[in-house]
Amino acid sequence: xxxxKIHLPKGKSKEYKRAVGDGxxxxxxxxxxxxxxxxxxxxxxxxxQNVIADPNYGKAQRSPQLTxxxxxxxxxxxxxxxKALYAQIVNNLGAEPGIPSDDVFINLVEVPGENWSFAxxxxxxxx
Amino acid sequence: xxxxKIHLPKGKSKEYKRAVGDGxxxxxxxxxxxxxxxxxxxxxxxxxQNVIADPNYGKAQRSPQLTxxxxxxxxxxxxxxxKALYAQIVNNLGAEPGIPSDDVFINLVEVPGENWSFAxxxxxxxx
Amino acid sequence: xxxxKIHLPKGKSKEYKRAVGDGxxxxxxxxxxxxxxxxxxxxxxxxxQNVIADPNYGKAQRSPQLTxxxxxxxxxxxxxxxKALYAQIVNNLGAEPGIPSDDVFINLVEVPGENWSFAxxxxxxxx
Numbered sequence: 001x002x003x004x005k006i007h008l009p010k011g012k013s014k015e016y017k018r019a020v021g022d023g024x025x026x027x028x029x030x031x032x033x034x035x036x037x038x039x040x041x042x043x044x045x046x047x048x049q050n051v052i053a054d055p056n057y058g059k060a061q062r063s064p065q066l067t068x069x070x071x072x073x074x075x076x077x078x079x080x081x082x083k084a085l086y087a088q089i090v091n092n093l094g095a096e097p098g099i100p101s102d103d104v105f106i107n108l109v110e111v112p113g114e115n116w117s118f119a120x121x122x123x124x125x126x127x
Numbered sequence: 128x129x130x131x132k133i134h135l136p137k138g139k140s141k142e143y144k145r146a147v148g149d150g151x152x153x154x155x156x157x158x159x160x161x162x163x164x165x166x167x168x169x170x171x172x173x174x175x176q177n178v179i180a181d182p183n184y185g186k187a188q189r190s191p192q193l194t195x196x197x198x199x200x201x202x203x204x205x206x207x208x209x210k211a212l213y214a215q216i217v218n219n220l221g222a223e224p225g226i227p228s229d230d231v232f233i234n235l236v237e238v239p240g241e242n243w244s245f246a247x248x249x250x251x252x253x254x
Numbered sequence: 255x256x257x258x259k260i261h262l263p264k265g266k267s268k269e270y271k272r273a274v275g276d277g278x279x280x281x282x283x284x285x286x287x288x289x290x291x292x293x294x295x296x297x298x299x300x301x302x303q304n305v306i307a308d309p310n311y312g313k314a315q316r317s318p319q320l321t322x323x324x325x326x327x328x329x330x331x332x333x334x335x336x337k338a339l340y341a342q343i344v345n346n347l348g349a350e351p352g353i354p355s356d357d358v359f360i361n362l363v364e365v366p367g368e369n370w371s372f373a374x375x376x377x378x379x380x381x
Contacts, residue, residue, distance in 0.1 A: 003195070003234050007296055014176045021179050037184045040232065042134055042195065043177040049268045050297040052275050057291045058372030068257070068296065072234060079368050083377050090375030101374040105294065107257050107326060108369035114206050115235035118185030120228040121217030123210050130322070130361050141303045148306050164311045167359065169261055169322065170304040199361060241333050242362035245312030247355040248344030250337050 001116055001125065002028055002073040003040050009064055010045040016097045017043050023092030024069060031084040032077055053105070060102040067093070068105045074125065075110040082108065128243055128252065129155055129200040130167050136191055137172040143224045144170050150219030151196060158211040159204055180232070187229040194220070195232045201252065202237040209235065255370055255379065256282055256327040257294050263318055264299040270351045271297050277346030278323060285338040286331055307359070314356040321347070322359045328379065329364040336362065 004024055008017070021041045028034040048064060055062045069089065077085075086106055093099040113125030131151055135144070148168045155161040175191060182189045196216065204212075213233055220226040240252030258278055262271070275295045282288040302318060309316045323343065331339075340360055347353040367379030 003197070017176065018179070035184070037181045039179060039181045039184070040195070041179040042171075042173065043179075044171075044296075044298075045177070046296065049271065050299070052272070052293060052295040052297075054291045054293045057289070057293070058374075058376075058378055060373035062373070068294070070257070072236065079377070079380055082368055083380065086371035086377055087375040090371075104371070104373060104375065106371040107365070109236060109326065109363060109365055110369070111234070111236055114209055115237070117213035117217075117231070117233040119187035119189070119231065120185075121214040121231065122185075123206070123213055124185050126206055126210065130324070144303065145306070162311070164308045166306060166308045166311070167322070168306040169298075169300065170306075171298075172304070199363065236363060238361070238363055241336055242364070244340035244344075244358070244360040246314035246316070246358060247312075248341040248358065249312075250333070250340055251312055253333055253337065 001038050001113075002034055002071050003042075005042050005044065005070040007044045007046050007051070007068040010047050012045070019097040020067065020093060020099070023096060024071075024089055027085055027088035027092050028071070031088050032073070032081055034073070062102055063100065065099055065103040066105065067099055067103055068107075070107050070109065072109040072111060074113050077110075128165050128240075129161055129198050130169075132169050132171065132197040134171045134173050134178070134195040137174050139172070146224040147194065147220060147226070150223060151198075151216055154212055154215035154219050155198070158215050159200070159208055161200070189229055190227065192226055192230040193232065194226055194230055195234075197234050197236065199236045199238060201240050204237075255292050255367075256288055256325050257296075259296050259298065259324040261298045261300050261305070261322040264301050266299070273351040274321065274347060274353070277350060278325075278343055281339055281342035281346050282325070285342050286327070286335055288327070316356055317354065319353055319357040320359065321353055321357055322361075324361050324363065326363040326365060328367050331364075
């Protein structure tokens with residue numbers, strides 16, 4: 001159910017991207033109650049001139065490593081869960097592939113469960 | 128009003144993409160009350176290493192044909208309409224260009240009508 | 255906080271893209287109470303065959319210059335503010351880089367403030 005879109009610098013290896021994807025997904029599973037096999041991620045490779053980000057907003061020192069993570073998932077997570085998710089993602093990506101916490105930007109978009117069809121035109125999460 | 132973003136494998140022909148776009152749009156018009164000329168679609172060509180999707184989540188057998196469809200449209204569709212929309216999209220894409228129902232992933236994001244400006248800086252759907 | 259995604263024709267210069275980004279950002283700052291240094295923008299260069307847009311929906315005469323702007327920002331802007339934002343963006347982009355008002359398409363997605371982490375895994379806008 002989460003649809004995760006990850007914008008990162010062009011030219012990273014397949015292994016690097018896999019590590020970023022793993023870090024985000026494992027955080028979702030660990031703290032946000034996402035099933036381990038509920039993984040859908042898209043990576044967008046950005047050229048430097050296609051990203052404009054303030055280098056310091058939000059008490060950060062951003063580098064060209066900036067990684068922008070958009071997560072669309074179901075409504076209902078508490079503020080506590082969201083905070084734990086942010087912290088866990090940053091922790092995971094700091095460990096592997098080694099992205100500084102300054103360079104991890106996260107945005108959540110929430111939708112009702114009925115807004116997903118994973119396959120076959122069914123609405124598996126509908127009431 | 129719907130803004131439709133379609134993520135599909137790189138290297139498909141213009142005709143293939145057009146067929147996918149047609150299938151999604153015709154479903155929106157047929158079951159979700161979208162005007163026939165209210166069509167705005169973006170296609171994103173994905174390389175295999177830029178998509179990580181569980182092969183089986185949601186009782187599917189996904190292939191590299193996986194097509195991820197994001198639809199942003201106005202709030203207010205019923206669950207019944209959403210279900211009919213999923214089914215119609217899968218049906219249309221199965222017929223043309225021939226995408227297995229296992230490979231059609233759909234996510235809806237809903238916004239109020241005042242959140243669109245189609246041109247000229249006007250808010251055509253605002254109350 | 256706003257995450258701005260701008261879809262424009264492939265092949266535009268860095269200066270052109272910067273002007274589009276400036277026009278959108280300055281409008282957000284001027285009429286929507288966005289801090290001047292709260293700027294996060296992604297540009298997507300689209301090939302003609304990857305955009306399908308009705309040429310006339312919404313009383314427009316669209317050209318291949320079509321620029322689709324997605325803005326994700328915090329809930330709470332009034333209709334009046336949204337209308338002023340659309341008008342200001344169109345005005346700014348008309349002046350520089352010179353995009354006709356027919357070719358400016360805008361969509362807003364709103365999220366609560368707790369749905370952002372700008373860096374360090376913190377939720378700066380959480381209550």
